[in-house]
Amino acid sequence: MAGNFYTVRCSDCENEQTVFGKAATEVACAVCGTTLARPTGGKAEIEHEITDTVESR
Numbered sequence: 001m002a003g004n005f006y007t008v009r010c011s012d013c014e015n016e017q018t019v020f021g022k023a024a025t026e027v028a029c030a031v032c033g034t035t036l037a038r039p040t041g042g043k044a045e046i047e048h049e050i051t052d053t054v055e056s057r
């Protein structure tokens with residue numbers, strides 16, 4: 001498995017945004033700038049509610 005994409009809902013503004021499960025950099029909400037995910041050495045730590053998971057092929 002190459003890695004998943006997650007649909008994450010920002011808990012601050014409820015914007016939904018797709019985040020790569022192995023993001024190497026911090027991912028900020030495109031609307032309010034809140035950090036949605038931060039890298040933890042390989043696998044991103046999602047700090048907000050994950051509403052959907054999309055497996056890449």
Ligand SMILES: [Zn+2]
Nearest residue numbers: 010013029032
């Ligand atoms: Zn937001």
